[in-house]
Amino acid sequence: MRRQFPLALCFIAGLFMAIQYFIPHPTVQNFYERLLIWLQTLLAFAFLLGTVSLVRIHYHKIKHRADDRGYSWVTLFALCLMIGLGFFSSAHHAQGSPFDMMFQNVQVPIEATMFSLLAFYVASAAFRAFRARTLESTLLLVAACIVMLGRVPIGDMIHSSIPTATRWILEVPNLAAKRGIMIGVGLGMMATSLKIILGIERAWMGGGD
Amino acid sequence: MVRVFHILLVSSALIMLTAGSVQAQETALPGDTASDVLDTVPPGPPCSLTVRDYLENSDFGDKIEIEWGLSPDDGSGAGDVTGYVLRRSLAEGEVGEKLDEITNGTTRYIDESVEPGTEYYYSLEAYDGANSSEPVLAGPVAGRANMFQWSRLPVLVLMVVFFAMVAWFTAAAGKGAKLFVRRIPGLNAIEEAVGRATEMGRPVLYVPGIGEIDNIMTIASLNILSHVAKITARYDTPLIVPTARAVVMSAAEEVVKQAYAEVGNPDAYNPDNIRYLSDAQFAFAGAVNGIMLREKPAANLYMGAFWAESLLLAETGFEAGAIQVAGTAMVSQLPFFVTACDFTLMGEELYAASAYLSREPKLLGGLKGSDWMKVVSIALIAAGIIARAVGLESFVAWFQTQ
Numbered sequence: 019m020r021r022q023f024p025l026a027l028c029f030i031a032g033l034f035m036a037i038q039y040f041i042p043h044p045t046v047q048n049f050y051e052r053l054l055i056w057l058q059t060l061l062a063f064a065f066l067l068g069t070v071s072l073v074r075i076h077y078h079k080i081k082h083r084a085d086d087r088g089y090s091w092v093t094l095f096a097l098c099l100m101i102g103l104g105f106f107s108s109a110h111h112a113q114g115s116p117f118d119m120m121f122q123n124v125q126v127p128i129e130a131t132m133f134s135l136l137a138f139y140v141a142s143a144a145f146r147a148f149r150a151r152t153l154e155s156t157l158l159l160v161a162a163c164i165v166m167l168g169r170v171p172i173g174d175m176i177h178s179s180i181p182t183a184t185r186w187i188l189e190v191p192n193l194a195a196k197r198g199i200m201i202g203v204g205l206g207m208m209a210t211s212l213k214i215i216l217g218i219e220r221a222w223m224g225g226g227d
Numbered sequence: 228m229v230r231v232f233h234i235l236l237v238s239s240a241l242i243m244l245t246a247g248s249v250q251a252q253e254t255a256l257p258g259d260t261a262s263d264v265l266d267t268v269p270p271g272p273p274c275s276l277t278v279r280d281y282l283e284n285s286d287f288g289d290k291i292e293i294e295w296g297l298s299p300d301d302g303s304g305a306g307d308v309t310g311y312v313l314r315r316s317l318a319e320g321e322v323g324e325k326l327d328e329i330t331n332g333t334t335r336y337i338d339e340s341v342e343p344g345t346e347y348y349y350s351l352e353a354y355d356g357a358n359s360s361e362p363v364l365a366g367p368v369a370g371r372a373n374m375f376q377w378s379r380l381p382v383l384v385l386m387v388v389f390f391a392m393v394a395w396f397t398a399a400a401g402k403g404a405k406l407f408v409r410r411i412p413g414l415n416a417i418e419e420a421v422g423r424a425t426e427m428g429r430p431v432l433y434v435p436g437i438g439e440i441d442n443i444m445t446i447a448s449l450n451i452l453s454h455v456a457k458i459t460a461r462y463d464t465p466l467i468v469p470t471a472r473a474v475v476m477s478a479a480e481e482v483v484k485q486a487y488a489e490v491g492n493p494d495a496y497n498p499d500n501i502r503y504l505s506d507a508q509f510a511f512a513g514a515v516n517g518i519m520l521r522e523k524p525a526a527n528l529y530m531g532a533f534w535a536e537s538l539l540l541a542e543t544g545f546e547a548g549a550i551q552v553a554g555t556a557m558v559s560q561l562p563f564f565v566t567a568c569d570f571t572l573m574g575e576e577l578y579a580a581s582a583y584l585s586r587e588p589k590l591l592g593g594l595k596g597s598d599w600m601k602v603v604s605i606a607l608i609a610a611g612i613i614a615r616a617v618g619l620e621s622f623v624a625w626f627q628t629q
Contacts, residue, residue: 036386040379042287043372044343057441061474068473068503075499086521125507132509136535139542147566196558199574203556205389205600206578207443209593212393214446218589221453221581222446224481 025217032215072097161187269358270300270308276365278349281337288343288372293336298353298360301331307355313338314350314362322350322362341370381626389600396599397592406591413552413570414583417451420526420550421458430465430500431455432524434540435479436531436555437471437511443578444556445475448531449482450581451554455528456486460495468501469518471511476503512536516543529553529568530577533560541567554580 031053038050076090084090103117112118150156167173168184213219274296281290293313301308308331315338316323326349329336341347348366352359400406424431433455435448452468459466466483470476480501487496504514516539519527527544529537529551537553537560544551545567553564554572564571572580575597582590607626614622 040376040383041374042376043374044287047287061439061472064473064477065506066473067477068506071473071476071501071503075502078499089517125510128513129507129509132513132539133535136538139538143538143542143563143566199558199561201604202575202597202601203558203578205597205604206447206556206575208386208389209393209597210443210447210450210578210581212390213590213593218397218593219450219581221585222449222478222482224453224478224485 024223025220028223029215029217032211036211036215069097267358268305270353270355270360271298271304272360273298273311273351273353273363276349276351276363278347278365278368280368280371282373286370286373288370289339289341291338291341291347291349291368291370293338293349293351293365295334295351295363297332297334300355301353305355308353309356310354312352312354312359314352316348316350317346319348319366320364321348323348328354343370343372345369379628382628385603388603389596392599393593393596395592396595397589400588400592400595403588406588406595408579408583408591408594411572411576411579411583413554413572413576414580416550416552416570417455417528417584418458420528420552421455421462421464423550424525425462425464427525429523429525430467431459431526431528432515432518432522432544432549433466433468433528433530434515435468435470435475436529436533437508437536438475438532439472440474440478442532444532445472447578447581448554449475449478451528451530451577451584452479453482453486454581454584456483457490460487460490460492463492463495465497466500467518467522467524469504469511469515470502471504471506471508473503473506476501508534508536509539512539515540519543519547519549523547524549527551529555529564530572530580531555533557533564538563538567544568 034053035050038046041047073094076093079090080087080094100117100120103115103120107116109115144162148155148159148162150159164180165184165187167176168181173180173184210219214222276293276295278291278293280288281292295311298304298308298311300306310331311329311333313326313329313336314323315326326338326340327336338347338349346367346369348364349368350362350364352362354360396406421431433452435452436442436445438445440446456466468476468479468483470479480498483501484493484496484498487493505511518524519540520543524547527540527549529540530553533540533555534557537555537557541551541553541564551568552570552572553568554577555561555564556574556577558574561571561573565573579594579597582594611623611626614620
């Protein structure tokens with residue numbers, strides 16, 4: 019029963035989700051929208067599980083005096099502070115509230131910093147990728163140089179055909195390759211979905227092969 | 228001399244007279260002319276008015292199609308019809324409130340503001356800028372939701388064909404048919420990576436992406452996680468699974484726990500290694516980078532849905548010296564993984580991984596079905612190119628869905 023019930027539920031829900039795409043009748047569409055609301059509700063409850071896991075892991079690190087337990091203190095302090103501000107400060111969503119101040123002045127700048135690091139990582143990854151050691155990597159290097167020059171004004175100043183070549187590279191060979199991958203991805207998604215709906219693929223539910 | 232002066236005088240007078248006449252014409256007000264004043268004749272009404280439930284593309288019952296015949300004075304007759312006024316009411320015989328003004332020469336209108344199942348009456352009158360014709364009435368009509376979206380028929384047909392292929396190959400595999408699957412180096416590398424981590428006495432890091440559990444890439448990733456967990460359980464190597472979604476964490480816990488139990492090493496399962504970090508994208512990336520730098524896993528496996536954090540993770544892993552295998556169907560992130568990782572599963576290979584690793588005949592059947600559907604897709608693309616080249620637009624249009 020522990021195995022059969024989830025499989026039956028998966029089959030019914032999966033079949034309904036596939037069928038509803040073809041039926042515009044309000045009865046079906048309303049039920050579909052209701053299912054999506056149920057999903058959101060489930061996800062909201064699951065958030066509590068995540069918080070419990072976070073607290074448990076960092077509590078264990080502190081308890082066992084792990085080397086990096088300082089980070090665990092910071093994490094738990096930040097968690098408690100934000101929960102406290104959220105629960106006990108009135109109108110915590112209002113602009114200028116302590117909760118909002120912490121979010122806007124701590125969380126947002128830290129995330130922006132992480133995102134901005136991407137520029138440096140792109141440069142270091144490109145440096146490795148553009149080494150002309152084989153024919154393929156040489157082609158990649160040449161294509162990358164044309165595309166980079168074609169995206170900035172200096173490319174047009176060097177030669178007017180560089181932006182045109184850039185567009186051609188992006189819109190013809192690049193797009194063709196992307197579409198090829200996307201067709202494969204679409205079919206792979208459908209095949210995986212079918213195997214899950216029919217219960218052929220069960221590893222995802224912890225049931226082994 | 229006098230004669231010349233006389234001619235000039237007469238010419239000036241004529242010019243002034245002509246100019247005065249032109250000025251008088253330019254300053255004439257509307258209604259001063261005979262035609263403006265006398266246009267009290269209304270245009271002829273539209274020849275016909277037909278209302279029906281909109282069926283062309285299958286709808287939710289919120290559209291009604293209205294068609295009419297042009298007024299005899301629209302484009303012919305007096306030719307002074309400037310447009311039509313469409314009205315809608317809920318009671319028979321009532322002209323109703325104005326719904327829209329429609330330009331002359333038009334014969335069709337889709338009312339997209341109806342309540343499904345409610346009966347409406349429509350009236351249409353021609354208009355010439357000054358007068359309206361007698362209204363033409365039609366109704367009642369109600370919008371009915373369709374039970375099938377006919378514009379999506381091609382999708383259904385191709386889906387049925389595809390599912391039939393998968394079912395056929397799965398059945399064939401179940402009966403013992405040998406199915407060839409090409410070698411996927413990235414998947415062969417997973418066991419090597421885990422073996423390397425075991426030799427070095429360091430953990431394996433498995434990141435299932437940041438997609439929610441309803442993302443099929445996350446499900447495919449959990450399938451792969453099951454196989455990876457069996458290998459780590461067999462080698463008794465710690466497996467760290469950081470997650471960005473609480474539900475994914477719960478599912479990953481079940482998958483890893485079950486895998487350890489199946490291999491016969493349930494005691495090696497450590498629940499503290501299946502970690503929920505953060506829903507925030509870059510907070511998650513920062514936390515995973517922290518794990519890479521502090522706990523120094525020897526093998527990093529990234530499988531699932533990734534966005535901008537892909538390169539942040541893969542570059543940090545590269546700097547940390549770990550062997551890295553990535554797999555995603557996010558086309559925009561593939562270049563980053565290809566650049567920074569040792570092996571990359573591209574697109575469909577992510578979905579093929581579970582079947583490839585387990586060699587389960589029924590799962591391999593799905594792979595074969597996908598391959599044959601690709602052949603069908605290529606044939607259809609070629610047919611579409613030829614059809615457009617020879618002007619067979621109906622064939623091309625059949626595949627356009629809404």
